[in-house]
Amino acid sequence: MTASPRRSTWPATTHVILALLTAIILAGAWYLGAALWQILVAASAVGLLHGGAVAARRRPWTGYAICALAMLILVLMPFPGWSPSMLPSAVCFPLTLWRLTSQVSVRSSVVALGVAVLGIVLTELVGWARLPADVSWWTRLLDGGLLMLVVAGVWLGALLVRRRHEAGRRAESERLAAAVADERAGIRRDLHDVIAHTVTVMVARIEAAAVTTADPATRRELGDIAEAGRDAHQGLRAMLATVAPRADSRPSQVPISLDALPDLVASAASSLHAVTFAEAGSRRPLSLSAEVAAVRTVQEGITNALRHLEPPVEVTVRLHWSPAELEVEVRDDGGKARRGAGSQGTGLMGIEERVRTAGGTLSIADGDDGWVLRARLPTKEGA
Structure with a gap:
């Protein structure tokens, strides 16, 4: 009877920790000279990320779409040296990808993966266009490659876990x-x-x-x-x-x-x-x-x-x-x-x-x- 409350409070605790860490980073960016409107827009996008992650528990596609929109806002917002992957709350996006992949058909999950890959490409193109002259171009390739590995790893991991659960359910049904x-x-x-x-x-x-x-x-x-x-x-x-x-x-x-x-x-x-x-x-x-x-x-x-x-x-x-x-x-x-x-x-x-x-x-x-x-x-x- 004690395991259920822990399972129900774990997501809430995670959201609180990620939001606090993100707030600290945004406060540091404001202190270093970021405009107030940029901080407010980023905070709004962070709110969408956490809201999408919560919505994905019952409506995977809706939650995923909300998180994708929030990431798009973060990518397109003009912010010197900005990268959405720097925010701890950005973890909500791969989490919704995991939840979506584990619940929808494989074909639908491939579409979701394509959306994530397209977002990474767009992120790197925008970052390349804003790249300072004193920063080497290969840093964007490295950043994009790491993001690709993370997204692909999340997608494959969710797919493997889903296959294992389906095999377990089939074995139980046959038994x-x-x-x-x-x-x-x-x-x-x-x-x-x-x-x-x-x-x-x-x-x-x-x-x-x-x-x-x-x-x-x-x-x-x-x-x-x-x-x-x-x-x-x-x-x-x-x-x-x-x-x-x-x-x-x-x-x-x-x-x-x-x-x-x-x-x-x-x-x-x-x-x-x-x-x-x-x-x-x-x-x-x-x-x-x-x-x-x-x-x-x-x-x-x-x-x-x-x-x-x-x-x-x-x-x-x-x-x-x-x-x-x-x-x-x-x-x-x-x-x-x-x-x-x-x-x-x-x-x-x-x-x-x-x-x-x-x-x-x-x-x-x-x-x-x-x-x-x-x-x-x-x-x-x-x-």
Whole structure:
């Protein structure tokens, strides 16, 4: 909270210091014989310089024009040995050039630079015409060269600082866009992995209840509910494609454990969907990404079997442990028949990315007796 007042008082303090130094120089010039009207005109030009510098904070072109007019007055005013660069308040002109260059387009800043160069040329021509006989001509060239270096340095410095600020803003904008895209992809991934799977299991169990019920009206009602569930699932898939049309390779951060697999398998079973779980070998430690990939592979395999196959369907989930890797296999028997393919989702693409990110491999086999989804994931011992 203390930095802001210092930032706001710094320009005012600078103006006061420059004005006091300029007043001392003008007082010395009057003491050495300058006419009163010359001092008054110079003081008025100095006031324009400081006023233009203040105006440039909100209106860069207006402030720059005011400062350029003030410098023109100082240059053209007849004053023996006079040079505008001698006044401390003349610093206001390059300051407005800096502010203008940092705020307007590059083409406009080149125009402002041209105005400054033209002013320096005019200054040196007027100074040359008033050059005393005992002063060497090369002093005007030296003076003009130094002024050119100052103006060009101010312009280039402002341009470089502006480019750096623009690069920083672009980098920040890209970082924010990447964060938003990453968050959208995470939402899409969680919707697909959790809600889509749950809707598929619900539809499968409703279909099983419709087949086993003896009441025709109940059977029709359950069939309508199952159809509505399938429509909702398709709508969800369309929404997910809109949210993130390309597959996301970011590993999910949802804390999922292999201990949840028995309940996941049991929740998918119904009277027409026999989903079983088996595990062989001693469990080995897995990385978080590998454990998530294993659970999501099982989930995706079950979801695809229940969604694409007409019941009755048998699905077998098997985990086989070895010291170096975990093999996850989801196998179905092909069901009674296959349903229409429908729209193609990105579930398997997402699973493949998860498995690959975890350092494993994924294979999909389509045989006469059904689909086999198999993931091989390294354990921490085999990694």
